[in-house]
Amino acid sequence: MxxxxxxxxxxxxxxxxxxxxxxxxxxxxxxxxxxxxNLPAIMQMILPIINACVFILISMLHVYWALGGEWGYITTIPTDSNGRRLLRPGPLGTFAVAAGLLFFAVVNLGYSQIMPQLLPHPRYLMMAIAAIFLLRAIGEFRYIGFTKKYRTSAFAKMDSRYFSPLCLALALSHLLAVALPAGHIQY
Known part of the structure; x- marks a missing residue:
């Protein structure tokens, strides 16, 4: 057509x-x-689109790992001070994470009105996503996040350099998108 x-x-x-x-x-x-x-309205549309792109890329990476891919997999699993993995995610769990990330992408695309909003209360969903990634960035005070105690493993170095800052950036971008004046987006 x-x-x-x-x-x-x-x-x-x-x-x-x-x-x-x-x-x-x-x-x-x-x-x-x-x-x-109308800069706030533009940012309220652009930030969720960028978030959705990040979520789609990370989701594709999880699908790759669930299908047996090995690139980057070793440094994405937290280990203790002896080098033992703290998690042993199987394909089903990895697919579940990929599905969750795709869900976050759909929420962001709906919030930006690129696609129809499929779920009610998009602002609350965006705030929930922000809370999830803020908590992930802060961590659990031992192996994950900015507050981790063990910082020498390959995962800990990657977490400090890339994973936790990305989680913080995602949390802040979600909070900023929700905090901006509504512009033309009506909820």
Whole structure:
């Protein structure tokens, strides 16, 4: 199905109205004169899209591991001070984590209105996701997160360098997306 020029004009009108905070849908001619950008509304749309992309990529990595892939797997499992793994996730558990991450991506895409919101109370879901990742970033005071006591294992080094900062960034971006003024997004 090909889009008509009228359809393209209508889509551009909706997009431009969203970006500028104005309504140009009723105008015959488009005038691209300077209008101040509605930055909070743009960020409220862009942050969840970025979050969703991150969740999709990490979910794909978990599916790869569940199917037997080994790249990066060794440094993603926490170990104790003797090098013993603290977790032994099987394929089913790894698929469950991948499904959870995809669920988080769907919530973010729905919140940004890229796709229809499938679940009620999107703001509360976004805050719950933020809480999950904030708690993960803080950790459990022994092996995981910024508060871990054991910092010499391969996992601990990767956790300090990449995993915990990513979790903190995801938590903050979710909180920021929820805290921004509503703009054109109505809940």
């Amino acid at each position: 090909t889009a008509s020029p009228e359809h393209d004009k209508k889509c551009f009108s909706r997009f431009w109205g969203y970006v500028t905070g104005g309504d140009i849908a009723g105008r015959q001619e488009f005038s691209l004169t300077y209008q101040p950008l």
